[in-house]
Amino acid sequence: MLQKLRERITPLDVIMWLIGGAILALIVLGSSATLTKGPYTARHWFDFIIFGLAQGSIYALIAMGYTMVYGILRMINFAHSEVFMGGPYTAYYVAAAMYSTGLLDQYPIPCLFIVFLVSMGISTLIAVLLERIAYRPLRTAPRLVPLITAIGASFFLQYTFRGLYGSGFQAYPVVKMFEGSLTFGEFRILRYHLLVIVAAALLMAILYSFVQRTRIGKAMRAVSEDKEASALMGINIDRMIVTTFVIGGAAAGAAGVFYALMFKQVHFFMGFIPGIKAFTAAVLGGIGNIPGAMLGGIFLGLIESVGPGLFLDGLGIKASYQLKDAIAFTVLVLVLIFRPTGILGERLAVKKA
Numbered sequence: 001m002l003q004k005l006r007e008r009i010t011p012l013d014v015i016m017w018l019i020g021g022a023i024l025a026l027i028v029l030g031s032s033a034t035l036t037k038g039p040y041t042a043r044h045w046f047d048f049i050i051f052g053l054a055q056g057s058i059y060a061l062i063a064m065g066y067t068m069v070y071g072i073l074r075m076i077n078f079a080h081s082e083v084f085m086g087g088p089y090t091a092y093y094v095a096a097a098m099y100s101t102g103l104l105d106q107y108p109i110p111c112l113f114i115v116f117l118v119s120m121g122i123s124t125l126i127a128v129l130l131e132r133i134a135y136r137p138l139r140t141a142p143r144l145v146p147l148i149t150a151i152g153a154s155f156f157l158q159y160t161f162r163g164l165y166g167s168g169f170q171a172y173p174v175v176k177m178f179e180g181s182l183t184f185g186e187f188r189i190l191r192y193h194l195l196v197i198v199a200a201a202l203l204m205a206i207l208y209s210f211v212q213r214t215r216i217g218k219a220m221r222a223v224s225e226d227k228e229a230s231a232l233m234g235i236n237i238d239r240m241i242v243t244t245f246v247i248g249g250a251a252a253g254a255a256g257v258f259y260a261l262m263f264k265q266v267h268f269f270m271g272f273i274p275g276i277k278a279f280t281a282a283v284l285g286g287i288g289n290i291p292g293a294m295l296g297g298i299f300l301g302l303i304e305s306v307g308p309g310l311f312l313d314g315l316g317i318k319a320s321y322q323l324k325d326a327i328a329f330t331v332l333v334l335v336l337i338f339r340p341t342g343i344l345g346e347r348l349a350v351k352k353a
Contacts, residue, residue, distance in 0.1 A: 020337040023330060026315070033314025040309055046187045048305045054193040054262060056301020057200035061255035062278030063285070063293035064207065065127070065248025071224045071288035072244050075143065078150040079130055081275020082157035083249050087123030088256030089161060089266045091115045092170050099173035108177040120253035126157065127249030131242060162268040169267045172260040196258045203254055204294050207247060211290060220244055224288075273325075277304075280332050286342030295343055304328050 034040075040048075062084050069077045095115045098104040104111045134153045138146045178191040211217035222230045223240045231237055259274060260266050277300060285296025307327040312320035335342065 016337050020334055023334055027311050030311040030313075030315045034310055035314070037314060039313055043186055043188075044309075045306070048309060049302065050189055050193050050197075052302035052305030053298065054196040054258075054301070055305060056281075056298035057197055057204075058255045058258050058262070058274065058297075059278045059281045059301055060204060060294045060297025061200055061251045061258070062274060063282040063297045064204070064251045064290060066279050066282040067285070067288055067290060067293040068211075068220075068244050068248050070282070071290075072220065072241055073135070073139070073146075075135070075146045076150065076279070077130070077135075077248075078147070078275075078279075079134070079153040079157060080127075080248065080252060080278075081271035082154050082161070083123050083127045083130070083271075084252040084256050084259075084275060084278075085266075085268065085271030086126045086157065086161060086256075087119035087121075087249075087253030088172075088260045089165060089170075089268070089270070090122045091119035091257060092172060092260065092266050094118050095173045096170075104173055105176055108175050112175065116254060116257055119257045120250045123253030123256065124246050124249035127245040127252070128242060131245040136238070136241075158268055158271075165268065167268060169265050172264050172266060174264065175261070178261070192261055196262060200255070200258060203251065207251060208290060208294070210247070216240075216243060277328060280328060284332060284335050284342055286344040289342070289344045292342055292344035299343070300328055300331070303331050307331075 181188040281296035281300045285292025304324045308320040
């Protein structure tokens with residue numbers, strides 16, 4: 001038994017576990033010191049949690065595109081961050097036109113619906129073109145080739161949109177209906193945050209139900225499990241792959257509008273950081289697992305929002321919120337050390353690995 005244990009545990013495993021243990025010890029120490037000092041009130045923690053849920057909801061929607069494409073093609077679509085960027089950036093011009101004519105203030109709900117449709121439509125179009133032009137010809141190529149192609153497509157899309165729309169930041173029009181906050185006793189919720197949380201939750205529920213309960217969704221899951229067997233059963237593989245990109249593109253387009261409404265700006269590079277965070281969320285939840293992507297996105301958003309104040313303030317670190325990205329990726333390292341398959345991930349069979 002001891003011999004088997006020695007064979008399974010390598011010196012590298014021991015080092016990684018020691019690193020993970022040291023990070024966990026710092027987290028516990030910092031959290032204890034912060035809670036003991038009490039620099040934040042219950043209202044502050046509530047604000048942190050609400051912002052984390054709103055931000056995590058955006059990450060979760062983007063992460064669905066990463067995890068679905070990986071589940072069906074076993075590739076990481078690094079150009080998905082530009083799918084997320086292209087929709088809301090194009091929809092900005094529609095929103096700005098409606099704002100300048102006063103329509104956005106007079107009819108906010110129909111106008112927002114149009115903005116969402118434009119954004120989701122453009123993002124879906126970009127995603128489908130990526131699959132058809134960049135990925136389909138390389139479907140049987142070694143895995144490194146589509147990966148490099150995805151990175152190249154990402155840069156191509158970034159600088160295409162920079163050429164089309166310019167390199168400056170565009171201020172997204174303000175929807176007066178969603179300005180301000182709702183108060184519940186001593187707690188308050190910004191209306192934009194509430195809109196993002198509720199709408200993103202509905203979208204995720206609809207998309208998950210589509211994949212789980214419809215015939216197309218079952219066919220997509222069958223293709224993800226075994227393409228050859230699915231083709232023998234009469235499933236159109238190409239159609240299911242395109243459908244996967246359509247769903248991921250639509251979710252990214254919606255997430256892009258939520259992001260623009262929360263942060264009130266768009267630019268050609270806006271997809272890079274949220275895209276990396278969403279990929280991190282997909283890995284946290286278990287790459288290829290749709291509920292895992294949702295859970296990973298929410299978890300990452302909460303850690304980014306709550307973590308700096310909880311983990312670092314007690315250790316005396318100044319401007320701790322500037323380290324939120326470091327905290328997010330440190331959590332990723334911890335998850336990969338202690339659970340390499342992610343929160344809800346399962347070990348891949350040899351054929352899929």
